[in-house]
Amino acid sequence: xxxxxxxxxxxxxxxxxxxxxxxxxxxxxxxxxxxxxxxxxxxxxxxxxxxxxxxxxxxxxxxxxxxxxxxxxxxxxxxxxxxxxxxxxxxxxxxxxxxxxxxxxxxxxxxxxxxxxxxxxxxxxxxxxxxxxxxxxxxxxxxxxxxxxxxxxxxxxxxxxxxxxxxxxxxxxxxxxxxxxxxxxxxxxxxxxxxxxxxxxxxxxxxxxxxxxxxxxxxxxxxxxxxxxxxxxxxxxxxxxxxxxxxxxxxxxx
Amino acid sequence: xxxxxxxxxxxxxxxxxxxxxxxxxxxxxxxxxxxxxxxxxxxxxxxxxxxxxxxxxxxxxxxxxxxxxxxxxxxxxxxxxxxxxxxxxxxxxxxxxxxxxxxxxxxxxxxxxxxxxxxxxxxxxxxxxxxxxxxxxxxxxxxxxxxxxxxxxxxxxxxxxxxxxxxxxxxxxxxxxxxxxxxxxxxxxxxxxxxxxxxxxxxxxxxxxxxxxxxxxxxxxxxxxxxxxxxxxxxxxxxxxxxxxxxxxxxxxxxxxxxxxxxxxxxxxxxxxxxxxxxxxxxxxxxxxxxxxxxxxxxxxxxxxxxxxxxxxxxxxxxxxxxxxxxxxxxxxxxxxxxxxxxxxxxxxxxxxxxxxxxxxxxxxxxxxxxxxxxxxxxxxxxxxxxxxxxxxxxxxxxxxxxxxxxxxxxxxxxxxxxxxxxxxxxxxxxxxxxxxxxxxxxxxxxxxxxxxxxxxxxxxxxxxxxxxxxxxxxxxxxxxxxxxxxxxxxxxxxxxxxxxxxxxxxxxxxxxxxxxxxxxxxxxxxxxxxxxxxxxxxxxxxxxxxxxxxxxxxxxxxxxxxxxxxxxxxxxxxxxxxxxxxxxxxxxxxxxxxxxxxxxxxxxxxxxxxxxxxxxxxxxxxxxxxxxxxxxxxxxxxxxxxxxxxxxxxxxxxxxxxxxxxxxxxxxxxxxxxxxxxxxxxxxxxxxxxxxxxxxxxxxxxxxxxx
Ligand SMILES: Nc1ncnc2c1ncn2[C@@H]1O[C@H](COP(=O)(O)OP(=O)(O)OP(=O)(O)O)[C@@H](O)[C@H]1O
Ligand SMILES: [Mg+2]
Numbered sequence: 030x031x032x033x034x035x036x037x038x039x040x041x042x043x044x045x046x047x048x049x050x051x052x053x054x055x056x057x058x059x060x061x062x063x064x065x066x067x068x069x070x071x072x073x074x075x076x077x078x079x080x081x082x083x084x085x086x087x088x089x090x091x092x093x094x095x096x097x098x099x100x101x102x103x104x105x106x107x108x109x110x111x112x113x114x115x116x117x118x119x120x121x122x123x124x125x126x127x128x129x130x131x132x133x134x135x136x137x138x139x140x141x142x143x144x145x146x147x148x149x150x151x152x153x154x155x156x157x158x159x160x161x162x163x164x165x166x167x168x169x170x171x172x173x174x175x176x177x178x179x180x181x182x183x184x185x186x187x188x189x190x191x192x193x194x195x196x197x198x199x200x201x202x203x204x205x206x207x208x209x210x211x212x213x214x215x216x217x218x219x220x221x222x223x224x225x226x227x228x229x230x231x232x233x234x235x236x237x238x239x240x241x242x243x244x245x246x247x248x249x250x251x252x253x254x255x256x257x258x259x260x261x262x263x264x265x266x267x268x269x270x271x272x273x274x275x276x277x278x279x280x281x282x283x
Numbered sequence: 284x285x286x287x288x289x290x291x292x293x294x295x296x297x298x299x300x301x302x303x304x305x306x307x308x309x310x311x312x313x314x315x316x317x318x319x320x321x322x323x324x325x326x327x328x329x330x331x332x333x334x335x336x337x338x339x340x341x342x343x344x345x346x347x348x349x350x351x352x353x354x355x356x357x358x359x360x361x362x363x364x365x366x367x368x369x370x371x372x373x374x375x376x377x378x379x380x381x382x383x384x385x386x387x388x389x390x391x392x393x394x395x396x397x398x399x400x401x402x403x404x405x406x407x408x409x410x411x412x413x414x415x416x417x418x419x420x421x422x423x424x425x426x427x428x429x430x431x432x433x434x435x436x437x438x439x440x441x442x443x444x445x446x447x448x449x450x451x452x453x454x455x456x457x458x459x460x461x462x463x464x465x466x467x468x469x470x471x472x473x474x475x476x477x478x479x480x481x482x483x484x485x486x487x488x489x490x491x492x493x494x495x496x497x498x499x500x501x502x503x504x505x506x507x508x509x510x511x512x513x514x515x516x517x518x519x520x521x522x523x524x525x526x527x528x529x530x531x532x533x534x535x536x537x538x539x540x541x542x543x544x545x546x547x548x549x550x551x552x553x554x555x556x557x558x559x560x561x562x563x564x565x566x567x568x569x570x571x572x573x574x575x576x577x578x579x580x581x582x583x584x585x586x587x588x589x590x591x592x593x594x595x596x597x598x599x600x601x602x603x604x605x606x607x608x609x610x611x612x613x614x615x616x617x618x619x620x621x622x623x624x625x626x627x628x629x630x631x632x633x634x635x636x637x638x639x640x641x642x643x644x645x646x647x648x649x650x651x652x653x654x655x656x657x658x659x660x661x662x663x664x665x666x667x668x669x670x671x672x673x674x675x676x677x678x679x680x681x682x683x684x685x686x687x688x689x690x691x692x693x694x695x696x697x698x699x700x701x702x703x704x705x706x707x708x709x710x711x712x713x714x715x716x717x718x719x720x721x722x723x724x725x726x727x728x729x730x731x732x733x734x735x736x737x738x739x740x741x742x743x744x745x746x747x748x749x750x751x752x753x754x755x756x757x758x759x760x761x762x763x764x765x766x767x768x769x770x771x772x773x774x775x776x777x778x779x780x781x782x783x784x785x786x787x788x789x790x791x792x793x794x795x796x797x798x799x800x801x802x803x804x805x806x807x808x809x810x811x812x813x814x815x816x817x818x819x820x821x822x823x824x825x826x827x828x829x830x831x832x833x834x835x836x837x838x839x840x841x842x843x844x845x846x847x848x849x850x851x852x853x854x855x856x857x858x859x860x861x862x863x864x865x866x867x868x869x870x871x872x873x874x875x876x877x878x879x880x881x882x883x884x885x886x887x888x889x890x891x892x893x894x895x896x897x898x899x900x901x902x903x904x905x906x907x908x909x910x911x912x913x914x915x916x917x918x919x920x921x922x923x924x925x926x927x928x929x930x931x932x933x934x935x936x937x938x939x940x941x942x943x944x945x946x947x948x949x950x951x952x953x954x955x956x957x958x959x960x961x962x963x964x965x966x967x968x969x970x971x972x973x974x975x976x977x978x979x980x981x982x983x984x985x986x987x988x989x990x991x
Contacts, residue, residue, distance in 0.1 A: 075898075078902055080898050080901065080902065099749065099750070100906075104904040104905070104906060105904065106904075107901070107902055107903065107904040108903060108904025109904075110902070111902075112898075112899065112902035114895060114898070114899060116895050117895075118893075118895035118896050118898060118899035119896065119899070120896045120899075120900070120913060120914055120917050120918070121896075121917075121918075122917040122918065122920070122921075123913070123917050127913075131899075131900055131903055131905070131913050132903050133903070134900065134903045134904060134905035134906075134909045134913065135903050135904020135905060136904075139906055139908065139909055142909055142912075143908050143909055143912040145912070184899075187899070187903070191903055191904075
């Protein structure tokens with residue numbers, strides 16, 4: 030169970046990105062975060078694994094206070110939290126397989142790993158993860174040679190191999206076309222349903238939200254302005270959606 | 284007061300002191316610029332003009348007076364000319380274009396006028412002494428410029444007071460002209476000399492530009508014929524036989540083949556010995572032959588004052604001559620008759636042998652040395668620059684923070700670990716046999732133990748205190764913070780105080796006074812340091828973070844910048860002082876500079892990488908080293924390679940000149956040959972440098988293009 034308590038983030042330049050945000054995510058939920066551009070979705074997700082240091086508030090995950098961890102503790106928690114990025118953030122010059130194996134960096138012997146050596150078992154695990162996302166044949170290509178959708182699948186494989194209990198996805202499909210978007214979301218849904226991974230995902234498209242979310246929270250100017258269950262979202266009309274989301278909102282189908 | 288009078292008043296102010304009118308009108312900055320411009324130009328003129336004297340400082344007054352005189356005269360002439368000119372052009376120049384042309388003509392007119400009347404003006408106005416001791420032409424030129432500036436400044440004040448448009452054009456132009464006049468004198472630019480000496484230069488330059496004859500060995504082909512002569516000639520001895528003329532090749536016949544040596548008494552008076560008749564043939568007609576004498580122990584010399592030693596060969600290849608047997612000093616052990624030789628030598632053409640000359644071989648060897656110095660310095664530089672560049676990368680270092688307690692623990696651990704390491708290294712050194720016996724091993728283990736100990740202490744105690752502080756009550760943490768910070772401050776302040784005492788006070792104080800006060804000053808320094816750090820402890824508070832990465836970044840950058848801004852030639856001096864003349868000194872110099880230069884380039888490459896992969900790798904729970912190896916290194920590697928190649932290129936170029944200060948390589952050879960006036964050989968070195976550098980330049984440029 031993830032509990033976010035009174036989370037506030039003020040950037041160094043004075044921008045208040047999150048104001049007193051509190052919510053709880055139960056194990057196995059697929060929570061979707063919606064909100065206008067600049068409403069603080071990325072900031073919220075990055076605060077949870079402390080890619081960004083929160084200014085105030087606490088983040089409790091299975092009784093661990095993530096905000097109070099030292100570096101070593103943080104690393105131990107991070108390895109169980111996957112993160113999928115909008116821009117994929119692969120290491121372009123490394124082969125796909127190493128990009129996936131990077132997901133094991135928190136588990137393996139650090140001294141071997143800095144020489145790019147991973148035990149055989151890890152290689153098999155990585156290949157299996159690539160299999161899951163249908164990219165086993167690309168294992169030895171350079172990451173830079175892949176298309177956008179393939180890159181995001183590698184990103185997901187990297188998260189899968191972490192064997193995460195929690196997956197944070199920051200607009201994972203925003204730079205992909207609709208068909209790819211559904212396939213990527215499909216992988217997340219399978220992780221959620223088959224492996225019971227809790228998922229926090231920010232999304233832009235109403236139909237994706239309605240299709241995948243079990244719960245939704247809406248952010249506006251760093252505050253939670255909406256919380257809804259699966260049923261609430263199903264009933265939600267475009268107009269309601271636009272109220273939270275602003276005029277930018279749209280359906281994937283157009 | 285009427286506006287007109289005010290305007291005149293301000294103009295007068297500026298005429299009194301340049302810029303004063305402008306300042307009084309409220310444009311203080313303009314006033315200061317004008318004043319400084321005029322003042323500096325005038326001061327430099329006085330100073331530079333006086334440099335002609337043997338004791339310049341004694342003629343500054345004379346110089347200033349001369350400038351004033353010439354200045355006033357110039358002002359008068361200038362204003363008169365200006366007035367006449369204005370009168371003449373008032374009606375003529377209506378549109379702007381004509382005005383511009385007229386202005387240009389005016390400037391030309393002033394220049395021509397002053398160069399015509401200049402000499403007589405100087406003669407008339409200046410005392411004899413000034414003519415002898417000062418650069419008067421310079422003074423006249425500057426006087427005209429300054430007079431003009433004065434007038435411009437008054438006009439400027441007038442325009443400003445009348446709220447008319449003003450600009451800087453005249454000022455800038457005049458200051459530039461003044462600077463050029465001064466610069467010509469100071470640099471000693473002497474066009475006539477450059478033109479006069481071009482012939483001589485041309486010859487030498489020719490040697491340098493096309494030195495390739497010096498690159499090879501030539502065999503001197505010479506014709507040589509020899510006759511044996513015995514001296515002295517006691518009765519009963521058997522003298523060598525008389526030569527016969529031969530059909531082919533050169534021959535010489537000397538008669539008699541036996542005679543008495545010339546002798547020289549103590550006063551140097553010569554008594555002739557036997558006269559020899561010499562006939563020779565088979566030599567190249569029309570060219571000279573030389574007569575040489577070889578004494579019994581094989582020394583060859585040209586006999587002087589005993590007969591002709593250079594004879595022109597007749598058209599049939601023969602010649603005749605006479606020579607008294609020279610006065611040869613015979614070693615005392617050689618009693619009795621000795622065999623001497625008379626050589627007839629005719630130097631012939633030089634023959635190309637196809638072998639490299641000694642100098643060419645030397646130059647090639649030195650070139651190789653230079654290339655290697657450059658290569659090795661690049662490698663060594665890279666080795667140190669890579670880790671340093673990570674410390675000098677803003678994006679990596681600024682995320683590095685620690686708690687105040689962690690910092691206290693870290694610094695204490697650093698000191699303690701370093702001390703333990705030092706102690707251990709002393710033991711190890713003793714065991715290894717001391718610095719004299721095994722310097723490398725001792726230094727290596729010393730660095731390893733001290734550095735490792737310090738690092739370990741830093742990590743361990745830093746971590747421990749950081750953890751501990753999470754379980755301590757607030758007051759205990761505060762105590763650690765204030766106490767620890769005060770201790771750090773004191774430890775930093777102490778050496779600073781000592782440095783101040785010896786370094787700053789030591790300049791003016793008596794050494795004994797300094798020694799007596801140093802302790803107290805160090806204590807004061809420690810106290811001040813403790814106070815300053817106490818304040819820092821207060822500022823960061825209990826939960827605050829110390830931006831330790833930012834400090835490391837700043838210090839590293841500072842050091843890199845300072846080292847980089849010192850020229851390799853100066854580092855070369857350091858190297859020569861350190862390890863003596865030779866390539867090793869050059870290597871050290873280039874390595875030091877390379878570390879700083881590459882460190883900066885590398886760190887900029889690191890700063891320009893995409894942050895995304897770093898975040899992604901961090902999200903997997905990777906530690907710092909893993910993050911660097913997976914997210915940073917792959918991104919920067921091509922840049923690192925390109926920069927290293929580029930640096931190699933630079934290093935080879937630098938290594939060719941590092942020899943000038945004794946750093947080995949081809950520069951060393953070059954400067955030697957130049958000093959020995961062997962310009963042809965110097966030319967060889969220059970050519971080799973040019974060929975090598977441009978080749979490398981080409982290679983590294985094309986490789987780099989492919990990389991990035
Ligand atoms: N590093 C930063 N420094 C300062 N301000 C920032 C920084 N990152 C984000 N912000 C600001 O914080 C606010 C929230 O940004 P955030 O990226 O969390 O929004 P978002 O909801 O993810 O937007 P988008 O949908 O465009 O990705 C914005 O106003 C943004 O300008
Ligand atoms: Mg975002």
